[in-house]
Amino acid sequence: MGLRVAVIGLGRGAVLTVPALAAQARIELVAGCDPDPAARAGFAARHGVPACETVEALLANADFDAAYIASPHEFHAAHTLAMAGAAKHVLVEKPMAVTLVEAASMIRAAETAGTVLMVGPSHGYDPPVEAAAALVASGAVGGVRLIHAFNYTDFLYRPRRPAELDTARGGGVILSQATHQIDMVRRIAASPVTSVRAWTGGWDARVTEGAFTALLFFANGAVANLTYSGYARYDSDALAGWVGEMGGAKSPAAHGQARALLAAIDERQAKAARTFAAGAVSSGASKHHERFGSVLITCEQADLALTPSGLDIHADDGVRRVAVPLPSIPRAGVAEAFAHAVLDGWPVPFDGRWGLESLAICHAILLSAREGRDVTPSELYPNVSERTL
Amino acid sequence: MGLRVAVIGLGRGAVLTVPALAAQARIELVAGCDPDPAARAGFAARHGVPACETVEALLANADFDAAYIASPHEFHAAHTLAMAGAAKHVLVEKPMAVTLVEAASMIRAAETAGTVLMVGPSHGYDPPVEAAAALVASGAVGGVRLIHAFNYTDFLYRPRRPAELDTARGGGVILSQATHQIDMVRRIAASPVTSVRAWTGGWDARVTEGAFTALLFFANGAVANLTYSGYARYDSDALAGWVGEMGGAKSPAAHGQARALLAAIDERQAKAARTFAAGAVSSGASKHHERFGSVLITCEQADLALTPSGLDIHADDGVRRVAVPLPSIPRAGVAEAFAHAVLDGWPVPFDGRWGLESLAICHAILLSAREGRDVTPSELYPNVSERTL
Numbered sequence: 001m002g003l004r005v006a007v008i009g010l011g012r013g014a015v016l017t018v019p020a021l022a023a024q025a026r027i028e029l030v031a032g033c034d035p036d037p038a039a040r041a042g043f044a045a046r047h048g049v050p051a052c053e054t055v056e057a058l059l060a061n062a063d064f065d066a067a068y069i070a071s072p073h074e075f076h077a078a079h080t081l082a083m084a085g086a087a088k089h090v091l092v093e094k095p096m097a098v099t100l101v102e103a104a105s106m107i108r109a110a111e112t113a114g115t116v117l118m119v120g121p122s123h124g125y126d127p128p129v130e131a132a133a134a135l136v137a138s139g140a141v142g143g144v145r146l147i148h149a150f151n152y153t154d155f156l157y158r159p160r161r162p163a164e165l166d167t168a169r170g171g172g173v174i175l176s177q178a179t180h181q182i183d184m185v186r187r188i189a190a191s192p193v194t195s196v197r198a199w200t201g202g203w204d205a206r207v208t209e210g211a212f213t214a215l216l217f218f219a220n221g222a223v224a225n226l227t228y229s230g231y232a233r234y235d236s237d238a239l240a241g242w243v244g245e246m247g248g249a250k251s252p253a254a255h256g257q258a259r260a261l262l263a264a265i266d267e268r269q270a271k272a273a274r275t276f277a278a279g280a281v282s283s284g285a286s287k288h289h290e291r292f293g294s295v296l297i298t299c300e301q302a303d304l305a306l307t308p309s310g311l312d313i314h315a316d317d318g319v320r321r322v323a324v325p326l327p328s329i330p331r332a333g334v335a336e337a338f339a340h341a342v343l344d345g346w347p348v349p350f351d352g353r354w355g356l357e358s359l360a361i362c363h364a365i366l367l368s369a370r371e372g373r374d375v376t377p378s379e380l381y382p383n384v385s386e387r388t389l
Numbered sequence: 390m391g392l393r394v395a396v397i398g399l400g401r402g403a404v405l406t407v408p409a410l411a412a413q414a415r416i417e418l419v420a421g422c423d424p425d426p427a428a429r430a431g432f433a434a435r436h437g438v439p440a441c442e443t444v445e446a447l448l449a450n451a452d453f454d455a456a457y458i459a460s461p462h463e464f465h466a467a468h469t470l471a472m473a474g475a476a477k478h479v480l481v482e483k484p485m486a487v488t489l490v491e492a493a494s495m496i497r498a499a500e501t502a503g504t505v506l507m508v509g510p511s512h513g514y515d516p517p518v519e520a521a522a523a524l525v526a527s528g529a530v531g532g533v534r535l536i537h538a539f540n541y542t543d544f545l546y547r548p549r550r551p552a553e554l555d556t557a558r559g560g561g562v563i564l565s566q567a568t569h570q571i572d573m574v575r576r577i578a579a580s581p582v583t584s585v586r587a588w589t590g591g592w593d594a595r596v597t598e599g600a601f602t603a604l605l606f607f608a609n610g611a612v613a614n615l616t617y618s619g620y621a622r623y624d625s626d627a628l629a630g631w632v633g634e635m636g637g638a639k640s641p642a643a644h645g646q647a648r649a650l651l652a653a654i655d656e657r658q659a660k661a662a663r664t665f666a667a668g669a670v671s672s673g674a675s676k677h678h679e680r681f682g683s684v685l686i687t688c689e690q691a692d693l694a695l696t697p698s699g700l701d702i703h704a705d706d707g708v709r710r711v712a713v714p715l716p717s718i719p720r721a722g723v724a725e726a727f728a729h730a731v732l733d734g735w736p737v738p739f740d741g742r743w744g745l746e747s748l749a750i751c752h753a754i755l756l757s758a759r760e761g762r763d764v765t766p767s768e769l770y771p772n773v774s775e776r777t778l
Contacts, residue, residue, distance in 0.1 A: 142592075143592075145590045145592060145600065146588075146590060146600055146602060146616070146618065148539060148602070148616050150537060152685070152687075152692065195761065197586040197604060197763070198604075199535075199604060199606065199612040201534045201535060201612075201687075203531075203532075203534060203689045204689065211534065211535055211687065213535060213537070213604060213612055213614045214604075215586060215587075215588060215602060215604060217588065217761070223588040223590075223602055225602045225614065225616055227535070227537050227614055229535065229687055229692075231687070232687070232692055232703075233691055233692045233703035233704055233705065234685060234687075234692035234694060234701075234703040235703075239628060253707075256703075256705070256706075256707050256708075259705055260705070296541070296623060298541075298590075298600065298618055298620070298621070298623075300592045300593065302622055303541065303618075303621055303622045303623035305623060312623075314621075314622035314623040314624075314645075315622055316622065316645070316648055316649070317645075318642075318645050319645075372584065372606070372763070373763060374586070374761070374762060374763070
């Protein structure tokens with residue numbers, strides 16, 4: 001028995017993830033949904049299934065078991081509640097919501113409906129992250145002590161909708177980009193984050209949180225040091241042999257061009273050009289894993305560096321370069337995990353509670369930077385009952 | 390008129406710095422001082438000047454104007470006080486002292502004597518750091534917002550004296566290594582550090598603070614993110630084309646060997662082998678600048694990356710690689726600045742107050758990590774009068 005999936009939101013996220021859903025043997029792609037006619041037409045043409053304008057129309061007209069929700073951040077909660085209300089399972093993009101109240105309501109709705117709520121994809125699912133987490137969990141390299149992650153990108157200068165530059169509507173690099181680093185380091189440290197101290201920076205004409213740096217303190221004594229700049233002229237993918245976020249080769253010159261292009265084009269059109277509307281397609285099979293900047297994991301007996309191919313294990317007897325097998329298609333693991341969760345009852349890698357905790361860390365970063373003090377993420381959702389969590 | 394300089398402490402620091410003092414046209418090297426007979430003999434043979442056993446003997450027998458104090462950290466204060474008491478100018482190695490009380494007493498002693506007190510060398514003097522600070526100060530790249538610095542080394546596994554692994558006696562990587570990063574980022578940010586939040590880690594058989602990560606918040610709104618591991622199997626000089634701390638080429642294999650060598654040798658003998666005792670010499674003229682890990686400076690209009698050759702300026706129109714002229718000999722600038730300070734009355738780059746402030750940031754890192762909260766460095770020396778500072 002297969003899983004019939006509808007896709008809500010046919011933007012950039014869907015372009016990158018739908019191929020993995022379509023390629024998963026037990027998933028059948030049955031419908032799409034987006035207010036933009038061009039995006040619907042592009043999706044329908046590419047995947048041979050109909051797409052409708054609204055979630056209401058989708059529920060009325062399509063026969064499906066689950067939804068992959070890739071709409072803008074500010075609609076994640078409403079769309080998840082609508083799906084859970086119709087007893088549909090949900091795979092929702094990160095960040096799972098904009099506010100913690102929204103996130104808690106999504107968890108409750110799925111619990112009430114008895115449906116799966118899975119958050120993803122994010123770079124926390126990247127196979128090298130999974131391999132590093134497994135190696136740490138095995139005890140073979142001693143306890144994890146320090147995780148150092150940074151990423152310098154042109155994120156702020158890629159084409160953006162206004163909401164993407166408005167923190168209150170889920171914009172800025174904290175909710176959108178820090179989430180990746182948070183998921184990665186949480187998976188590796190495998191311990192609750194008890195305190196966050198952070199700085200955020202916004203400058204330039206595109207004022208939102210465009211950069212941040214933060215320390216995340218874990219209950220097991222480990223710490224993660226996260227840094228991100230979306231204003232960067234420097235491109236940290238230079239340190240990974242110019243392999244980009246999606247695992248593909250990248251031109252050293254392309255990075256600097258984002259600003260110039262942005263100045264020359266119509267931003268709304270450019271944004272649409274990265275969606276199904278313009279027939280954009282995922283780069284598909286790649287020679288490298290998807291990745292997110294530099295990640296170095298200091299354990300008591302080894303340093304682990306994530307690489308585009310897998311993992312470099314720096315130990316007493318030298319460096320061992322571990323090639324982690326590439327998936328058949330990028331994000332195949334996310335699609336497979338979702339199918340297992342719904343069809344086989346397996347636990348999901350990142351469930352609603354995980355998503356809420358990562359979102360709370362995002363808000364702790366924002367609050368710590370604003371108030372200049374440590375913030376305990378769990379204190380930001382005191383009204384979410386223990387039962388729910 | 391020249392400056393006659395005596396060298397107190399003929400260990401590793403002196404091996405690296407004395408050549409620059411000896412090469413400075415207005416400095417005359419006149420004497421050395423060290424309790425170790427082999428170090429004295431090696432120094433005398435190499436530089437053709439006598440060396441005595443104690444500071445008292447030095448003061449009684451040698452005719453000199455100034456002392457370069459490169460003794461172990463725990464003796465910096467006593468040696469500086471002895472020199473100031475005899476009206477000698479002082480160039481003292483970083484960290485200027487172990488405690489803030491010591492540092493304040495050194496400042497007072499030099500003020501009372503009317504002598505120069507300069508702290509150095511440190512990587513804050515490196516010509517690429519100076520070039521970056523000048524570029525930022527010029528306003529040409531906009532305000533500095535985020536400085537990201539990290540260094541992964543085998544510091545803990547190089548041969549060490551017991552005091553170097555004992556924080557109370559000035560050991561551990563905070564006083565010894567963080568000081569470099571602190572001097573670098575302070576020089577570039579050019580603003581007081583108002584708050585520090587940090588984590589320190591110690592593990593392995595060599596338990597001291599062997600690793601740390603910290604956020605330094607500046608009064609001008611900028612932040613510095615510092616990370617250091619002296620336990621590292623990974624070597625971050627890989628990111629700089631295997632150019633090491635002293636600007637020389639480095640074998641990728643040498644890093645991992647530090648642990649193995651340490652296990653096989655007599656540590657006390659190995660430590661001595663890096664001093665004048667064994668005829669150790671500075672690597673001398675190098676193809677690259679001295680450097681200290683990775684430093685990336687995010688300004689409002691450009692990202693500046695320190696490189697072994699100078700500075701990469703990543704701006705809107707691409708990358709400009711700036712070659713900063715190499716000094717005639719490593720650390721020539723430190724020797725020249727000291728001569729200018731004493732002979733010409735020029736202000737010194739890093740004076741006693743600078744040294745005390747950097748030391749206070751070190752102690753703020755230790756205290757923040759211990760107590761899990763922000764620490765204001767200036768609150769750690771409330772009893773040092775404004776007059777003194």
